[in-house]
Amino acid sequence: MFFLTPVLVAVVCILIVWIFKNGDGSSKRRKGEPRARAEVRPWVDEDLKDNTDLHQGEEGANDRQESEEDVEHIPFSHTRYxxxxxxxxxxxxxxxxSKRRSVRFISSEQVPxxxxxxxxxxxxxxxxxxxTEPWTFVVVKDPDVKHKIREIIEEEEEINYLKRMGRQWVTDLKKLRTNWVKEYLDTAPVLILIFKQVHGVAAxxxxxxxxxxxxxxxxxxxxxLAALQNVGLVTVTTTPLxxxxRLRVxxxxxxxxxxxxxxxxxYASKEATVPNLTRKPVDQIRVIV
Amino acid sequence: MFFLTPVLVAVVCILIVWIFKNGDGSSKRRKGEPRARAEVRPWVDEDLKDNTDLHQGEEGANDRQESEEDVEHIPFSHTRYxxxxxxxxxxxxxxxxSKRRSVRFISSEQVPxxxxxxxxxxxxxxxxxxxTEPWTFVVVKDPDVKHKIREIIEEEEEINYLKRMGRQWVTDLKKLRTNWVKEYLDTAPVLILIFKQVHGVAAxxxxxxxxxxxxxxxxxxxxxLAALQNVGLVTVTTTPLxxxxRLRVxxxxxxxxxxxxxxxxxYASKEATVPNLTRKPVDQIRVIV
Incomplete structure (x- = not known):
């Protein structure tokens, strides 16, 4: 009896620790991962990084190959200057x-x-x-819908800014406010929301x-952006975090x-300003081999 | 003595199991993850999906905020038509x-x-x-470097095609070959390789x-692409899988x-052909709200 007790205690202890560690480990991973991701990637738009399109595997691979090979080839004609x-x-x-700038001050005047x-x-x-032409351009002219878009974006932006700034910044709320108030979402005559189609539906x-x-x-x-600049309209490229x-719905x-x-x-509003930024010279962005 | 032994054995056992489980858990996670990713995403270019830029957290966030607020704003002037x-x-x-096409048949003639x-x-x-202007455009004119680029790309493409096609396709190797032989990498007078800078270095x-x-x-x-089309040069947008x-090195x-x-x-070669494809009409890509 006295000889067996240490062995028994050892076995029981091993089992208890094993069960405890396993339970702890899996719950840690399941609960911990999204939290860890949120902490590590505070500035990644989770919807943008949505990888739905990556989980379909090879389903469509053959469709693609077939469509490429079925298409007739025709002579290419081109203007040569x-x-x-x-x-x-x-x-x-x-x-x-080179005259294009991101402009946040947009006139309410209608555009053709x-x-x-x-x-x-x-x-x-x-x-x-x-x-695949995987794009949808949603042109929003309706003032009510524009305003709802503004409400959604400002709400999320406020959360983003406050989370990101931390305590030291929040003291000057007035200054920060300019960062998440997006007046142009009401004033611009047109909002173009560009959606990527992460997958399509085959025949x-x-x-x-x-x-x-x-x-x-x-x-x-x-x-x-090039086409807008060419006609003299302005815009600012935004990726609402x-x-x-919510905007999709x-x-x-x-x-x-x-x-x-x-x-x-x-059109740019009359009092529009832009930050006094310069662009890198060509030898800082181009390498010749 | 006999009374203390079970307690001692229990403590030692708990320690051994604890150490063993900890070591096992971390190695499992480290080795398992890349393999799982490779299985789930067979057609994702691992280099393109490299998330190096996401692991720096908020390090640069303050730099960014400061630089945006420090910059002076100037009046914006714009041409209105x-x-x-x-x-x-x-x-x-x-x-x-709309006349732009992806052209795979490129003349060896030099361009200005x-x-x-x-x-x-x-x-x-x-x-x-x-x-941040996070781009580098590498212009390759050197015929030897162009040929080395071709060798690397064709080698990888052959592996990609064979893996992807599976057995039923590999029977007609001759037909497949046209898919991974990229003659334009030798003939085109210029290759432009576009790199994204996933992070920069602050002051x-x-x-x-x-x-x-x-x-x-x-x-x-x-x-x-718009600028190339505007001067009458052709190209094909490729993302070498x-x-x-290897190309970076x-x-x-x-x-x-x-x-x-x-x-x-x-320039397009004289005998250039393109697949006889059409584009979606505007009402299939644009929605008005």
């Missing part, structure tokens, strides 16, 4: 685009809808992974993976669409 | 961009380097998160988080730069 004209065109386009349609059509000429009814959808839609946005799901977009960007569009 | 001219400009820009410089300067006018020597760097660099690429790290770029895109640039 003399060298001197190429140089001139490249200079003029640079001069036009034909122009808005044309700039969106231009954005739609962007290339996309496997020609078979199956989900079709949209490879590189975020990159494709961002490229389309780059072309949209954590507002995606407000605008009645399907769950395969995730908000990527919001552009308030209009 | 009459409404009729706006409509005309929007139509013309759409007409120009002044034009390449200007289109890169134009791309550099893109907006970026907190004005203090600390890492500076580059928020939304992938979106910013993709927007710059959209503007680059899994080649990023080949070109001697630092570890904070990740390859996002590769654009072979030149």
């Amino acid at each position: 003399p060298e001197k004209e190429m140089v001139k065109r490249s200079q003029e386009f640079y001069a036009l685009l 809808m034909e122009v808005i349609d044309n700039v969106i059509k231009t954005a739609g000429t962007a290339p996309s992974g496997a020609h 078979s009814g199956k989900r079709k993976v949209h490879y590189y959808n975020e990159i494709s839609v961002s490229i389309a946005c780059g072309i949209l 954590n507002c995606g799901p 407000l605008l009645g977009r399907p769950t395969n669409e995730k908000l990527l960007m919001l552009l308030p569009v209009g | 009459p409404e009729k001219e706006m409509v005309k400009r929007s139509q013309e820009f759409y007409a120009l961009l 380097m002044e034009v390449i410089d200007n289109v890169i300067k134009t791309a550099g006018t893109a907006p970026s998160g907190a004005h 203090s020597g600390k890492r500076k988080v580059h928020y939304y760097n992938e979106i910013s660099v993709s927007i710059a690429c959209g503007i680059l 899994n080649c990023g790290p 080949l070109l001697g770029r630092p570890t904070n730069e990740k390859l996002l895109m590769l654009l072979p640039v030149g």
